Amino acid sequence: MKELTPIPDVAQPIADVTRNIAKAKESSPLAFEGNICLLGASKGQGRALIEAAIKAGMRDFGENRVQEAADKWPEIKNKYPEVRLHCIGALQRNKVAAAVALFDVIQTVDREALAEALAAEMHQQGRKLACYVQVNTGAEPQKAGVSVEETEALVAKCRMLGLDVVGLMCVPPVGQHPAPHFALLAKLAVECGLKGLSMGMSEDYETAVRMGASCVRLGRVIFGERA
Numbered sequence: 001m002k003e004l005t006p007i008p009d010v011a012q013p014i015a016d017v018t019r020n021i022a023k024a025k026e027s028s029p030l031a032f033e034g035n036i037c038l039l040g041a042s043k044g045q046g047r048a049l050i051e052a053a054i055k056a057g058m059r060d061f062g063e064n065r066v067q068e069a070a071d072k073w074p075e076i077k078n079k080y081p082e083v084r085l086h087c088i089g090a091l092q093r094n095k096v097a098a099a100v101a102l103f104d105v106i107q108t109v110d111r112e113a114l115a116e117a118l119a120a121e122m123h124q125q126g127r128k129l130a131c132y133v134q135v136n137t138g139a140e141p142q143k144a145g146v147s148v149e150e151t152e153a154l155v156a157k158c159r160m161l162g163l164d165v166v167g168l169m170c171v172p173p174v175g176q177h178p179a180p181h182f183a184l185l186a187k188l189a190v191e192c193g194l195k196g197l198s199m200g201m202s203e204d205y206e207t208a209v210r211m212g213a214s215c216v217r218l219g220r221v222i223f224g225e226r227a
């Protein structure tokens with residue numbers, strides 16, 4: 001189908017957000033010392049808009065659904081091999097093979113069975129993807145993520161399986177102040193000996209950066225409201 005609506009400008013929001021991240025980083029002694037990854041959460045967005053973001057300098061993208069990512073991304077990744085694609089949605093066992101083939105980073109490891117399936121599949125495919133353990137910091141029954149109490153054990157299990165665990169990830173409960181959740185994730189990461197913290201979305205990424213985020217995942221503030 002032809003795209004009838006004009007592509008919104010993404011270069012300006014990317015520049016604005018990049019500046020805001022730098023400012024937030026400078027203002028806080030708790031901020032991550034390395035390069036902060038600005039990840040475009042591109043679910044529901046078409047190829048033309050994604051390519052515009054790549055041309056504006058964005059290198060990391062996150063998708064929630066394996067099927068949607070498999071439909072959209074192989075072509076884009078062929079054209080722009082420097083782009084890294086992160087899985088930021090719940091991952092089912094039967095999608096693990098496709099996910100390992102497609103993604104560069106898995107941010108949503110949240111249970112032993114999934115860690116085992118990922119490790120086996122990476123071995124099988126001869127691929128080694130960086131992984132984050134997703135933590136359900138708000139103990140929400142409907143939400144993905146390992147419990148706070150079980151986080152350290154799951155990280156240990158992932159390491160035992162040979163997974164390259166680089167950090168923790170969380171999605172705080174809607175309607176709550178995110179700062180306590182970010183603080184909890186940062187504390188857990190220290191306890192687990194991890195540096196990476198994937199936290200912060202459109203509404204709260206500056207808070208997340210001040211509290212140590214190494215990766216912020218931004219959808220609406222970059223691409224506009226989702227259809």
Ligand SMILES: *Cc1c(COP(=O)(O)O)cnc(C)c1O
Pocket residue numbers: 041043064088089171201202203217218219220221
């Ligand atoms: C959609 C999504 C985001 C981005 O959300 P915005 O509020 O649009 O910035 C971040 N993380 C995850 C896991 C998402 O699903």
